[in-house]
């Protein structure tokens with residue numbers, strides 16, 4: 001039985017706890033949880049009878065666990081990830097890895113020195129519609145990619161502990177927090193762009209709330225990505241894309257992927273099966289889908305059933321670096 005210590009019992013911690021509950025029959029169990037808000041820790045501890053620790057660092061120091069899963073606000077990722085690896089624990093670290101370049105280097109160094117297994121929560125690499133897209137890009141079933149558009153739009157996220165999501169030094173803004181999903185996925189399917197152009201839409205304090213980036217892949221092949229998180233709170237979360245290939249165009253809309261071959265005769269793509277349960281922990285995404293798939297993959301990696309190559313630390317760091325370059329191109333995270 002793989003014993004997991006889950007640190008951070010807010011929105012994402014709740015999502016992970018719900019997934020581990022379903023995965024208990026795969027040989028994994030949350031046996032320790034930590035949160036500085038005791039009532040949040042208790043709610044998740046009650047799901048699996050886990051021990052409760054007052055802080056993440058206390059859990060890493062004292063709990064008898066094999067794995068540390070870090071679902072903390074982003075500015076706390078690196079310190080906890082490094083401490084966990086140094087304690088010899090395998091590590092699941094939520095995205096975005098961290099914000100600071102020195103911390104990125106330290107994470108990579110400690111990963112290498114300790115030899116522990118690490119996966120980053122770049123969840124859309126393991127979400128059905130995106131797995132399908134990666135598959136057809138790699139197989140060239142529709143020829144080469146000619147262009148793409150990716151969007152990730154959300155009502156204003158208002159649940160975060162001490163408003164860390166809207167504190168630019170803690171979250172990195174909508175860019176590093178939300179847009180990193182698409183930037184990472186675009187790199188995953190097409191590699192590093194030759195050039196980028198970015199523009200930002202800001203609030204009264206000058207903080208980026210919406211970003212538009214164009215990634216140039218040469219020969220007229222361009223991909224655009226947009227992320228926004230200051231639509232009114234009731235605005236339903238949506239993530240979609242359109243990708244034009246040489247022989248067809250594919251679109252993800254409302255969770256359905258439709259293929260439009262050039263020759264006509266559109267059809268719904270058959271997506272890989274995904275776990276369909278939900279959690280009730282709040283936040284702007286409720287179904288377990290990709291979260292279940294990524295954690296199952298992580299556990300199977302620890303059991304030696306895969307090589308954990310899908311969402312590595314090194315890859316996730318490259319994606320944050322790309323987004324940081326976009327933010328710089330757009331004039332900085334905060335601009336008065």
Ligand SMILES: NC(=O)c1ccc[n+]([C@@H]2O[C@H](COP(=O)([O-])OP(=O)(O)OC[C@H]3O[C@@H](n4cnc5c(N)ncnc54)[C@H](O)[C@@H]3O)[C@@H](O)[C@H]2O)c1
Nearest residue numbers: 008009010011012034035036055056071072074094160161
């Ligand atoms: N993969 C995804 O799709 C996705 C979606 C949302 C959030 N995230 C990421 O997950 C992470 C957490 O985000 P969230 O929305 O769950 O935030 P949140 O504010 O809901 O939860 C964070 C929790 O950490 C706790 N905490 C703070 N300091 C602590 C400490 N020292 N020790 C123990 N607990 C502490 C807080 O009390 C809070 O409950 C972030 O990095 C975020 O970017 C990923």
